[in-house]
Amino acid sequence: MLRLDTRFLPGFSEELKAHAPLLLEAREALLAKRGQKGAMLGWMDLPEDTETLREIRRFREQNPWVEDFVLLGIGGSALGPKALEAAFADSGVRFHYVDHVEPEPIRKLLQSLNPHKTLVNAVSKSGATAETLAGLLLFLDWLKAHLGEAWRRHLVVTTDPKGGALRALAGREGLRAFAIPEEVGGRFSVLSPVGLLPLAFAGADLDALLMGARKANEQALAPLEESLPLKTALLHHLHRHLPIAVFMVYSERLRYLPAWFVQLHDESLGKRDQEGRRVGTTALPALGPQDQHAQVQLFREGPLDKLLTLVIPESPVEDLPLPPVGELPEAGYLFGKTLFRLLKAEAEATYQALAEAGQRVYALYLSEVSPYTIGWLLQHLMWQTAFLGELWGVNAFDQPGVELGKRLTRAFLEGEG
Numbered sequence: 312m313l314r315l316d317t318r319f320l321p322g323f324s325e326e327l328k329a330h331a332p333l334l335l336e337a338r339e340a341l342l343a344k345r346g347q348k349g350a351m352l353g354w355m356d357l358p359e360d361t362e363t364l365r366e367i368r369r370f371r372e373q374n375p376w377v378e379d380f381v382l383l384g385i386g387g388s389a390l391g392p393k394a395l396e397a398a399f400a401d402s403g404v405r406f407h408y409v410d411h412v413e414p415e416p417i418r419k420l421l422q423s424l425n426p427h428k429t430l431v432n433a434v435s436k437s438g439a440t441a442e443t444l445a446g447l448l449l450f451l452d453w454l455k456a457h458l459g460e461a462w463r464r465h466l467v468v469t470t471d472p473k474g475g476a477l478r479a480l481a482g483r484e485g486l487r488a489f490a491i492p493e494e495v496g497g498r499f500s501v502l503s504p505v506g507l508l509p510l511a512f513a514g515a516d517l518d519a520l521l522m523g524a525r526k527a528n529e530q531a532l533a534p535l536e537e538s539l540p541l542k543t544a545l546l547h548h549l550h551r552h553l554p555i556a557v558f559m560v561y562s563e564r565l566r567y568l569p570a571w572f573v574q575l576h577d578e579s580l581g582k583r584d585q586e587g588r589r590v591g592t593t594a595l596p597a598l599g600p601q602d603q604h605a606q607v608q609l610f611r612e613g614p615l616d617k618l619l620t621l622v623i624p625e626s627p628v629e630d631l632p633l634p635p636v637g638e639l640p641e642a643g644y645l646f647g648k649t650l651f652r653l654l655k656a657e658a659e660a661t662y663q664a665l666a667e668a669g670q671r672v673y674a675l676y677l678s679e680v681s682p683y684t685i686g687w688l689l690q691h692l693m694w695q696t697a698f699l700g701e702l703w704g705v706n707a708f709d710q711p712g713v714e715l716g717k718r719l720t721r722a723f724l725e726g727e728g
């Protein structure tokens with residue numbers, strides 16, 4: 312279950328009524344583009360794709376020898392799997408992410424891995440990302456040096472169905488390749504093979520994940536009163552004059568989720584609108600309770616320039632009671648409580664304290680942290696982002712602003728000869 316709470320934002324239901332025509336028009340405009348080539352709305356259909364899920368399961372079963380899984384990918388090709396694997400891994404397979412180009416950790420990783428037990432997954436929609444290609448050069452070389460002709464079984468690619476360097480490599484060498492559908496962009500690809508393949512090796516419950524995502528689809532299309540993504544999109548729309556959108560998650564298992572949301576929100580919505588005006592709000596990642604001891608001072612007493620989203624689980628999957636320990640009477644107020652009760656009390660206290668400070672804050676309650684609720688949450692946030700793209704008059708599915716940096720990097724390298 313995913314539930315929106317706006318108790319500290321009085322007047323929201325009136326705003327919802329007042330903005331109904333705008334919201335319904337935005338949804339209609341978005342849905343009118345569904346199926347159009349280049350609209351990049353393929354993410355809406357991923358939760359229904361049971362055929363791909365079957366193929367991925369088969370591949371997982373054919374490769375029971377895998378002990379280490381190395382994901383070469385960056386941005387939308389890494390943030391989703393990283394967030395979900397950290398939350399739901401259950402198989403004992405160790406995961407490593409090469410989503411950077413710093414030599415020392417890569418050297419260390421290569422030295423620590425057993426090539427015979429390692430599966431390398433190169434993930435890139437474009438097949439042209441410098442960081443991913445650099446990692447691939449190193450890992451290809453390493454696999455070939457240790458395994459000879461057998462290296463091909465240890466490399467699987469996830470990429471565009473037709474184009475790009477990874478697709479060409481897979482074709483030439485006969486590698487196993489999974490497709491990121493043409494109409495699915497990187498930051499909307501977590502429920503494609505980008506996320507599903509690593510998660511199959513992690514032993515996560517993929518049926519539940521996709522079932523949750525289908526629930527978000529259902530709600531996105533529901534009448535306004537039941538349409539959670541239209542409501543949260545409106546919250547962001549009403550607060551678009553506040554430059555910062557804090558995304559604070561009260562779950563250690565979900566520690567990498569804020570980074571996934573940052574890319575989704577910032578790269579989709581931070582751009583020029585049709586009139587050339589700069590629009591967007593800056594998503595700021597935060598984790599509870601850790602950031603209560605780092606950021607909450609600023610949130611309480613610093614500028615009132617934020618809309619805060621708190622993601623709060625309502626119950627644990629497993630809890631730990633806090634035993635009374637005679638040697639530590641100072642902790643007596645915790646005796647007999649449970650760890651989850653403490654976590655929940657901290658989340659609620661922060662929620663209230665932020666509202667009392669005058670910050671604009673709402674909560675998304677998860678019945679618990681499970682593949683079902685997180686599948687729901689991820690797809691919900693993708694809908695929210697797509698609706699905001701319509702409301703703010705920007706294309707939520709491109710990223711023209713990152714191109715210059717890439718071109719310059721290449722020019723610098725080529726200039727060096």
Ligand SMILES: O=P(O)(O)OC[C@H]1O[C@H](O)[C@H](O)[C@@H](O)[C@@H]1O
Pocket residue numbers: 385386387388434435436437438439440443497498578710713
């Ligand atoms: O999946 P890839 O094509 O390798 O892209 C990886 C990432 O790099 C790019 O610079 C884009 O800004 C991101 O949206 C994308 O997720």
